[in-house]
Amino acid sequence: xxxxxxxxxxxxxxxxxxxxxxxxxxxxxxxxxxxxxxxxxxxxxxxxxxxxxxxxxxxxxxxxxxxxxxxxxxxxxxxxxxxxxxxxxxxxxxxxxxxxxxxxxxxxxxxxxxxxxxxxxxxxxxxxxxxxxxxxxxxxxxxxxxxxxxxxxxxxxxxxxxxxxxxxxxxxxxxxxxxxxxxxxxxxxxxxxxxxxxxxxxxxxxxxxxxxxxxxxxxxxxxxxxxxxxxxxxxxxxxxxxxxxxxxxxxxxxxxxxxxxxxxxxxxxxxxxxxxxxxxxxxxxxxxxxxxxxxxxxxxxxxxxxxxxxxxxxxxxxxxxxxxxxxxxxxxxxxxxxxxxxxxxxxxxxxxxxxxxxxxxxxxxxxxxxxxxxxxxxxxxxxxxxxxxxxxxxxxxxx
Amino acid sequence: xxxxxxxxxxxxxxxxxxxxxxxxxxxxxxxxxxxxxxxxxxxxxxxxxxxxxxxxxxxxxxxxxxxxxxxxxxxxxxxxxxxxxxxxxxxxxxxxxxxxxxxxxxxxxxxxxxxxxxxxxxxxxxxxxxxxxxxxxxxxxxxxxxxxxxxxxxxxxxxxxxxxxxxxxxxxxxxxxxxxxxxxxxxxxxxxxxxxxxxxxxxxxxxxxxxxxxxxxxxxxxxxxxxxxxxxxxxxxxxxxxxxxxxxxxxxxxxxxxxxxxxxxxxxxxxxxxxxxxxxxxxxxxxxxxxxxxxx
Numbered sequence: 001x002x003x004x005x006x007x008x009x010x011x012x013x014x015x016x017x018x019x020x021x022x023x024x025x026x027x028x029x030x031x032x033x034x035x036x037x038x039x040x041x042x043x044x045x046x047x048x049x050x051x052x053x054x055x056x057x058x059x060x061x062x063x064x065x066x067x068x069x070x071x072x073x074x075x076x077x078x079x080x081x082x083x084x085x086x087x088x089x090x091x092x093x094x095x096x097x098x099x100x101x102x103x104x105x106x107x108x109x110x111x112x113x114x115x116x117x118x119x120x121x122x123x124x125x126x127x128x129x130x131x132x133x134x135x136x137x138x139x140x141x142x143x144x145x146x147x148x149x150x151x152x153x154x155x156x157x158x159x160x161x162x163x164x165x166x167x168x169x170x171x172x173x174x175x176x177x178x179x180x181x182x183x184x185x186x187x188x189x190x191x192x193x194x195x196x197x198x199x200x201x202x203x204x205x206x207x208x209x210x211x212x213x214x215x216x217x218x219x220x221x222x223x224x225x226x227x228x229x230x231x232x233x234x235x236x237x238x239x240x241x242x243x244x245x246x247x248x249x250x251x252x253x254x255x256x257x258x259x260x261x262x263x264x265x266x267x268x269x270x271x272x273x274x275x276x277x278x279x280x281x282x283x284x285x286x287x288x289x290x291x292x293x294x295x296x297x298x299x300x301x302x303x304x305x306x307x308x309x310x311x312x313x314x315x316x317x318x319x320x321x322x323x324x325x326x327x328x329x330x331x332x333x334x335x336x337x338x339x340x341x342x343x344x345x346x347x348x349x350x351x352x353x354x355x356x357x358x359x360x361x362x363x364x365x366x367x368x369x370x371x372x373x374x375x376x377x378x379x380x381x382x383x384x385x386x387x388x389x390x391x392x393x394x395x396x397x398x399x
Numbered sequence: 400x401x402x403x404x405x406x407x408x409x410x411x412x413x414x415x416x417x418x419x420x421x422x423x424x425x426x427x428x429x430x431x432x433x434x435x436x437x438x439x440x441x442x443x444x445x446x447x448x449x450x451x452x453x454x455x456x457x458x459x460x461x462x463x464x465x466x467x468x469x470x471x472x473x474x475x476x477x478x479x480x481x482x483x484x485x486x487x488x489x490x491x492x493x494x495x496x497x498x499x500x501x502x503x504x505x506x507x508x509x510x511x512x513x514x515x516x517x518x519x520x521x522x523x524x525x526x527x528x529x530x531x532x533x534x535x536x537x538x539x540x541x542x543x544x545x546x547x548x549x550x551x552x553x554x555x556x557x558x559x560x561x562x563x564x565x566x567x568x569x570x571x572x573x574x575x576x577x578x579x580x581x582x583x584x585x586x587x588x589x590x591x592x593x594x595x596x597x598x599x600x601x602x603x604x605x606x607x608x609x610x611x612x613x614x615x616x617x618x619x620x621x622x623x624x625x626x627x628x629x630x631x632x633x634x635x636x637x638x639x640x641x642x643x644x645x646x647x648x649x650x651x652x653x654x655x656x657x658x659x660x661x662x663x664x665x666x667x668x669x670x671x672x673x674x675x676x677x678x679x680x681x682x683x684x685x686x687x688x689x690x691x692x693x694x695x
Contacts, residue, residue: 030485031478059481064512068474071467071509075442075478078465081485083478097468207440207463209491214458215465223455 007254008190016179017043019147019186020086020112020172023154025050026194027110030081033061033072037091038124039176040114044086066091070098070111077107078215080206082158085109088176089116089130096134102169103138104227105216106205106234108161109169110154111139115277115328116176117363125364126176128276132305132329132337138231140170140238141305143276147184149257150174152249155194156257159245162201165237175278177364189253197252235307242304260304261312265291269298270321271379274342276302279326279367286372297376302338313345318353321383324375328361335359335391354382360394371395402587402594407433416459418451421619423583423609423626424525425451428496430586431523434593437462439492440479444472444506446498447532448525472497473509477518484519492597495522499540500530502606503564510604514573517601521593524566524604527611535614539564542634543681544674546666547614557669562681570604571640578640581607584626588637588648608635616665628660633682636689645692657682 003010014022021043024032032051034044051060059076063069066087073083087095092113102109117123118130131141140160144150150172157170174180207213219227243259250256262280265287266272275283280301290297298320302309317323323346327336334340339357346353358375361367371394382388393399412432418425424447432439441464443449449466452459467475472495480493497506502524513520529547530536537550541559546552550559570578577599581589589607596603610626612619629635633654639646657678661667670678 031481033474033478033481057485059485061477061481062516063474063477064508064515065474067468067470068477068509068512071471071474072478072481074467075465075475075480076482076485077478078475079440079479079482079486081482098471101468101471207465209438209463209488212437212461212463214453214460214463217453217455217458217466218450219455 007187008193009187012186012188013183014147014186015042015181015183016147016150016174017114017181018046019151020154020174021046021050022186022188023151024084025055026189026191027082027084027155027158027198028056029058029084031059031061031073031076031083032085033063033069033083034085035063035066035069035087035091037066037088039116039180040086040088040091040112042180043112043114066094067098070095070102073109074098074102074107077102077109078207080201080203082201083109086112086114088114089118092130092134093118096137099134099137099139101216103231106167106231107169108158108167108201108203110157110161111169111171112150112154113171113173114176114180115173123363124176126178126328127362127364128173128327128329131171131173134171135305135337138168140168140235140307141173142170142303143173143305144179145278145280145301147179148186148255150179151186151188152253152255152257155198156245156249159198160238160241162203163241164203166234166241167203167205168231168234168238173277178278187255193252197249239307257303258301260307261309262301262303264299264301266298266300266320268296270296270383271376272298272300272320273324273326273372273375273379274300274302274338275326276305276338277328279328279361282367282369283372286369286376289369290373290376295376305338305341308341308345310345313342314348317342317346318348318351320353322354322356322379324356324358324379326358326360326375330359330362355390356382356388357391358394359391365395367395402434402590412437412439412461413452413459414461416452418447419613419619421612421622422447423611423622424448424498424527426583426622427523427525427589427607427609430590431494431593432462434590435492435494435597438490439494440464440483441494441496442467442472442476442479444497444501445469445532446501447527448496450532469501470505471509472501472506473511473513473522476520476522477513477516480519493520495520497522497524498531499524499526499528500538503539503566511573514570514575514602514604517575519600521596521603521605524606525609526606527609527614529614531611531614540566544667544670544678546669552669557674558666566606567638567640571645573602574643575604576601576641577603579605580636580638581605582626582630582635582637583607583609584623584630585637585649592639614666617663621663625660625664628655631655632657632660633686634660634678638689645689647689647693654682
């Protein structure tokens with residue numbers, strides 16, 4: 001372990017799950033509840049070990065299901081404790097009922113989801129169908145590109161979730177196997193730096209012996225809409241808070257993750273691809289290669305699916321000639337979810353950008369550099385007026 | 400556990416709720432809170448008690464309380480108890496209150512997890528023997544022969560066809576430090592069990608029969624009478640499990656005929672003399688099993 005005195009961090013060789021676990025350790029949740037599911041397991045194993053080692057005071061609840069994992073951390077959050085859980089795929093779907101409980105009552109829970117396809121057909125491998133299916137659960141959703149970003153985003157997630165104007169749970173999505181089980185050098189910050197960024201949780205949204213209250217109550221038609229409106233307002237506040245948190249994070253830790261959305265070499269780009277998650281890393285390499293060949297290509301990395309960076313797309317997403325959107329999910333009967341969201345944000349009077357929706361990488365199918373180059377080629381074709389189907393499946397064996 | 404009844408607080412910790420007249424469940428919660436006191440954190444799932452107490456902007460509880468999802472009473476309690484422990488709140492009670500459906504059916508998995516981990520919680524199951532909050536549908540705790548809206552009486556059917564699940568046995572099999580049955584018609588027995596549970600650490604479970612005039616079909620003023628008849632006819636028993644041993648708190652010297660209990664209730668009014676005999680046979684088999692477990 002190499003320690004850098006200047007950046008107050010150590011350099012470690014970690015898998016994505018281990019990096020996320022380091023992020024959790026540094027945030028020191030008082031209660032963790034988790035249930036094992038591939039490919040989340042090594043994250044919770046590592047946390048079990050650090051709690052057993054006494055790295056920080058924490059009660060680790062070994063629950064009998066993901067439903068109970070989310071209910072357990074919600075119970076602890078009701079008491080005012082900082083909490084953490086992690087899951088994947090079927091486990092996230094099994095939690096579904098509790099996700100809306102936690103978000104509706106505005107508990108600042110942080111959840112790491114190791115993205116994995118959903119059955120059937122069974123797959124333990126990665127795509128975004130699990131978390132995209134939970135898009136409307138009322139959770140803030142981040143998608144990360146690397147183990148480093150997983151660690152950093154966990155720390156940012158607590159800061160955002162616990163902000164009094166947000167007070168909303170956050171899901172950090174880490175691509176199964178592609179990130180969770182691959183190793184990279186990761187900069188692990190010191191506890192003091194994290195403490196400076198993330199103060200202990202203070203919330204009035206908790207039970208209290210001094211001021212007993214009722215939480216998670218029933219609301220009839222007379223007040224229900226107002227409650228939902230407040231949730232929506234919290235998401236609007238989150239847009240600002242996510243940007244602020246990223247700015248302060250950069251100042252303290254020296255790394256920038258660009259809030260809800262990152263533009264990479266987009267300034268004069270004519271052909272731009274929008275992606276979520278680990279494929280952003282491969283896409284950067286492809287953009288650099290194509291740029292070296294003189295092609296004006298760029299990358300938009302969508303870090304948050306909720307809140308969705310709609311203002312960003314409305315303002316600048318249409319400045320290129322053709323915009324492609326890569327989805328590792330599919331909403332049957334329509335198209336990839338990110339594509340739908342992006343098109344809706346682009347739809348403004350006078351908007352002229354042409355778009356393509358790419359589906360790729362379902363159930364762990366690799367997305368190669370050649371696949372990404374093909375997507376840019378298709379965008380170029382589209383801009384040149386050549387025929388291109390709007391919805392395209394990249395790497396499909398047969399149709 | 401001796402209770403100083405004369406000096407019990409007059410303060411009600413559940414008050415003004417919208418339950419039906421004669422509600423056994425409300426009696427159970429009221430008596431439990433009398434003993435447990437103001438430093439109690441209550442967790443309820445969707446059930447009669449939560450639906451009649453907590454509708455924004457009102458609550459009928461004067462202690463901290465939360466309403467969790469139907470299957471999640473045990474797991475939410477576990478998280479609350481974990482947080483209480485981490486915050487050093489030693490002199491508080493984490494109390495679950497759930498109905499029979501929320502306990503024996505949809506909540507059984509989370510409750511089993513709680514018992515296995517021995518989380519520091521008191522779980523009170525008020526058993527009104529069907530899903531009453533949703534309008535009288537059968538649960539796995541509905542007795543054989545009882546009419547409900549989903550165990551109807553008709554040309555080919557005469558009410559519930561299965562024998563009820565024995566929650567007392569299920570929880571005792573987890574080897575928890577304390578498990579008991581009770582009845583709202585035996586308040587001293589119940590309150591003493593609550594007081595005993597309060598002084599034990601770990602997972603404590605009390606299963607209280609709570610008659611329901613609306614669902615069972617009898618006049619509201621007869622809740623206590625029907626609870627007594629259930630025990631006197633041997634169709635409900637008052638027992639405790641502690642330190643690996645089962646103890647009976649009350650053994651009727653001779654069971655009253657079951658028809659005394661069954662006849663006045665709308666849900667059993669289709670039953671015949673032959674059916675009464677079936678119920679008595681079931682009762683005798685259950686007591687034979689129970690007596691085998693009791694240390695002589």
